[in-house]
Amino acid sequence: MAHRIKDGDDAYHEIDKKPDTCPACGKGISPITCYSYGVDTWRRYEGFLQVVYRCPREECNRLFITSYFPSQYGGINDTLYLNKTFLLDSVEIEKFTxxxxxxxxxxxxxxxxxxxxxxxxxxxxxxxxxxxxxxxxxxxxxxxxxxxxxxxxxxxxxxxxxxxxxxxxxxxxxxxxxxxxxxxxxxxxxxxxxxxxxxxxxxxxxxxxxxxxxxxxxxxxxxxxxxxxxxx
Ligand SMILES: [Zn+2]
CATH class of the missing domain: 1.20.120 (Four Helix Bundle (Hemerythrin (Met), subunit A))
Structure with missing residues (x-):
């Protein structure tokens, strides 16, 4: 199901879908949209939209970021397509001697x-x-x-x-x-x-x-x- 998202510059973007799995807890979720920002989303190979989501599960509540890309096939379709999901938390790397x-x-x-x-x-x-x-x-x-x-x-x-x-x-x-x-x-x-x-x-x-x-x-x-x- 397509969604409309208003970004940090009050611009509207059409996305194909929200992620349906939390990358932190691995559970199926309907994430809460926290913030989004589009960078030249009209440029077919360079533009992208970033959306910060939050897992709604009380035992998780982690933030994650999803990137959306414009369709590479062009046309009048300006829907942005879910590309990748990243966790925002950095991991402490174990040091060895x-x-x-x-x-x-x-x-x-x-x-x-x-x-x-x-x-x-x-x-x-x-x-x-x-x-x-x-x-x-x-x-x-x-x-x-x-x-x-x-x-x-x-x-x-x-x-x-x-x-x-x-x-x-x-x-x-x-x-x-x-x-x-x-x-x-x-x-x-x-x-x-x-x-x-x-x-x-x-x-x-x-x-x-x-x-x-x-x-x-x-x-x-x-x-x-x-x-x-x-x-x-
Ligand atoms: Zn979660």
């Missing part, structure tokens, strides 16, 4: 994409994203610490890669994270009493153990033995 970034360049990126999904209510996408982050971290760690394994590690499943980790603390946390990660990916859940928060906690513990082990190694190699007594 330099030693982690050195081990896996991709891990922080994948982890934070999962976090962006989670913080925007996309819980079914976030879980597999965290699992993917774990896989990159473990495999990159194995390759970094044992470059000879590279070709093998690339091919094996996450569970088999974890078995190759020497450090028992890293291995133990990574194993459990992988079990929960699989629950996020598979049809049936095995760990009913655990959730994505537990998965994130375990991934963070893998990160912390790797970080500690690697930083310890750096000192062990820069200070291999005790200085002799005479050098005191």
């Amino acid at each position: 330099e030693s982690i970034a050195k081990i896996s360049e991709k891990f922080p990126r994948i982890y934070n994409q999962a976090k962006i999904a989670e913080d925007n209510g996309l819980d079914t996408i976030a879980g597999p994203g965290y699992r993917k982050a774990l896989e990159f971290l473990v495999k990159d760690y194995l390759i970094k610490t044992n470059p000879k394994l590279e070709e093998h590690v690339k091919k094996v499943q996450l569970g088999d890669a974890i078995k190759m980790v020497d450090d028992t603390r890293i291995k133990s946390c990574a194993e459990r994270a992988a079990w929960l990660g699989n629950d996020e990916t598979h049809y049936a859940r095995q760990w009913e009493d655990k959730d994505m928060q537990d998965l994130k906690n375990l991934i963070k513990m893998v990160v912390d153990w790797i970080d500690l082990v690697e930083r310890s190694k750096e000192y062990e190699s820069s200070m291999p033995t005790k200085k002799s007594e005479s050098a005191k």
